[in-house]
Amino acid sequence: MTKQPPDDLYLRYMAAFRAATAHTADCPACQAGQDCAPGAPLHERLARLQDAYRARQAKQRRR
Template sequence: MPDDLYQRYQAAHRTHKTHAEGCATCTDRARCPEGARLWESFERLQDAYLQRERPR
């Protein structure tokens, strides 16, 4: 069974990428309010996943 946290962080990345591809405001360095919210969600999930995967 796939890791739920990994799946959620990958889904957040896909959601942000899809948004950014269709948004005239979002760039690599600047994001619209919706893009910023999606990026922050991705970052939080990715950080949680990577923190859990680090050797103790």
């Protein structure tokens, strides 16, 4: 059995999740649902990557 290469999109999605989660854990504004200046790009990146990953998953299920 050959090992498949890592899924780059999934790895980037999980890295963005970890970054956003770590930031939110220490940021009262983000915890209240109000993105702060440093947190907004982290959450936006996570949302974009999550959308891309879910879209790809949905496309693969339709095949």
